[in-house]
Amino acid sequence: MTENTPAFFSISKIWKYALILFSGLILLASIASVVWKPQRIMPAPDVTFVTLHGEKLTLKNLRGKPVLVTFWATDCPSCVKEVSDFTDLYQQFHAKGLEIIAVAMAYDPPNHVLEMTQAKQIPYHVALDLRAEHALAFGKIEFTPTTFLINQAGQIVFSKIGLFEMEEMKQRLQQLLQGAA
Helix, strand or coil: CCCCCCHHHCHHHHHHHHHHHHHHHHHHHHHHHHHCCCCCCEECCCCEEEECCCCEEEHHHHCCCCEEEEEECCCCHHHHHHHHHHHHHHHHHHHHCCEEEEEECCCCCHHHHHHHHHHCCCCCEEEECCCCHHHHHCCCCCCCCEEEEECCCCEEEEEEECCCCHHHHHHHHHHHHCCCC
């Protein structure tokens, strides 16, 4: 370096800032790959749910209809909030073919699930997952709410951990019901 070269242009500082910038870009790319991960279409697992009323629902037998499967818990504030959204979706789209199955997590006491189902007057299917078999079949679900939209061909076309956006879900359902999936 010459005497006239400012100290802030030293090679070691340039490498240091380049390394920091590069590390930051890698971190941003990693976060983006998780947050903006494109939805893969994959087959829904071949499972049979048993509802609180003893009814058996097999996803294979629901082919031809769009199905929303949500994993939830009575002690999950976001899940409880979503009950009204699922109720609205059910009222708007059930007559057109939509089925909704809310699967209570294995750790959720069945009496709590039954009490909430009655208190909230949930009109759609509610099932228990006492041995976590369904959570495992759907990819080892650990977080609630986790929601899956299954098309008429039995393929998962959308999944969301956390609250879903209601208008986006309505658009997806309308597209499925119009055969544009």
